[in-house]
Amino acid sequence: MNHFFSINDLSKDEIYRILDDAQHIQEQRTIRSLNKTAALLFYEPSTRTKLSFEKACINSGVSLLSFTPETSSVTKGESLYDTVKTIEAIGADLVVIRHGQERYYEELSNISIPIINAGDGTGEHPTQSLLDLFTIRQEFNRFEGLNVVICGDILHSRVARSNAQALMRLGAHVKMVSQSEWQDPSLSVDYIHMDEAVEEADVLMLLRVQKERHKQQADVNDYLTKYGLTVDREKRMKKDSIIMHPAPVNRGVEIDSSLIECDRSRIFKQMTNGVAIRQAIINTYTTKGGKSYELTY
Incomplete structure (x- = not known):
């Protein structure tokens, strides 16, 4: 477990171990200070992922090295490899990277310090997948047999790819909703209509329309009516089903704005x-898998 590039880098046991560790952390066990140093390299914009990594580092006693591409030697043509090699050379213990290039990490195979993938182009987003799994398990205490429907811009979503792979491995039934040009043929899942999804899903996972990744500008004027979660559709959802979204949310596009903080929404819980x-x-x-907390009673 030297690097975390893909959700498939983890065995099922390793996934459950991280979920258990996160649960212990949330239950306010005494957290051991790791006394480490990390660099967060975000070459693409981010609010939730970057800030939550920063807060996680602060909570864990991990000092942060400051980095922004605009004020670094990236502006002088420095490669990703040389940037990461520099961070390794000055003694950092961990590097977290978000980059627009899919599978950017293939050029970093000989870096010795752990690399955490915070999103690679339209590839994967494994840490988002783990927090989504954590949210689902808190709600249902299982994955086996759950009906999860992922809805939206599947082709351009690294979240959809990571979650579909993880959930199917853990025994969930995964289906998708998407207009034809945004479907991903690499994923072996069935596509259904949104009206079917709301009645079938235990977990309805909505995705942002990723306009910045489209070759042609997407017309989203009637997207909510055709593919999104409207107030009427939400009323037809199962009693105990939940709504999820990795955010940022295009209010009024993939979901009616009034539903973002409704009782079944877990968007901010995520x-x-x-x-x-x-x-x-x-x-x-x-720490190579050691516990980060001490039990307190």
């Missing part, structure tokens, strides 16, 4: 869970 999960990930990869 953000809360992101801190504990990323603490657990940081601990796992800087």
